[in-house]
Amino acid sequence: MSASNAPATADSVAYIQHHLTNWCIGCDPITHQPRNMIDFNAFFVDAFLWSVGLAALFAFFAWRLGRSLRIENPSGFQNLIEGIVEFVNQQVKDIFPNAPPIVGPLGLTVFVWIFMMNAMDLVPVDLLPKIASLFGDHVLGMDPHHVYFKVVPTTNLDVTFGLSLVVFGMVLWYSIKNKGPIGYPKQLLTHPFGVWGAPANLLLNGVEELAKPISLSLRLFGNMFAGELLFTLIALLPWWAQWPLGGGWAIYHILVVLLQAFIFMLLTIVYLALASQESH
């Protein structure tokens, strides 16, 4: 399969499928997919490596900056990070007054990490998989067709659910902490229809609570997956059509990349603020 040139139509499906397949340990050896919808024997190495790598990059720069903060005459990089930190802090103050001290760093981490992972979408769509396949072919002696390498971690459900479930865990923790181990279940059972509507209340509140992590992760996943898919579709076009379309979509996608990171951060803060409110 010629990945970088416009392949024949018959190859297109294979090309896209190849692009959308993860480097997986413990997957079905023929389909390269996990055997079930939920399969904890499978492990997506590429998504994990990229997300952890970007996390390590962020952590490294944060550590280096944190050690050399200057009150006077800050560097350009410090100015940039100060701007982001103050922006996130302002959001937290506006949405969630008297927030617990973890909310700010949580918002900042969500915003920057998701932004970095989304931004991997802007790397030319064939570049890193091509390098990986050449590496697999010539260094590891693998069949290059069996080197799967997805570079955008947020096009992977595990990554987005990993984020949203941590947020959901914190929502539950703060709900119980603020409403009490009895008050919170009681609220789930008795609002909004009173004691006698308990099953309906539980259903309603359960859906409402569960919708939070699911909507968080699926929104991010859907946006980034669609963006990635569109890049691979553009890569199938003749070379002269790739430049304007790919360029235009990439410029528009910068907005999506930033916006999705921002929305995730904002909703994280909102959910935690709701969890800490007194029951109405």
Added chain:
Amino acid sequence: MNVTATLFGQMLTFAILVWFIKAVLWEPMLKMLDERRKRIADGLAAAESGHREKQTAEDRAKEIIQDAKGQAAEIIGNAQTRAGEIVEGAKDDARKESERLLAASKAQMDQEVNQAKDGLRKQVVALAIEGAEKVLMHEVNAAEHNKALEKLAARL
């Protein structure tokens, strides 16, 4: 589009990253920003008080200059008065001195005239005595007598 064991790795990574960012970036940076805010506020307050101090200092300087001008004018006035007095005094002194000198020279002249007169008187007496001796020794010759007396008188 499956959920796999990667999920747990992600959750762990996320939790560690949040904790790490809180410790190394968020808290030091907010502390630094607070400190900077405080420093800027202090600086502005210092500038404000400095400005006020400058204002009062300027006012004081104006006052002092005003006083100095007044004093200088007074001193010049006094000096002029005193100079006038000194000139007047000097003129007075000079006049008195000249009068005194004039009086002294007059007195000296008078004294000299008197001395001359005394000398002449003594000579006249001596001459008179001489004349009388001559008259007595050469018998009294009226004509000669007269002649001698006339000579005597001529010498007075």
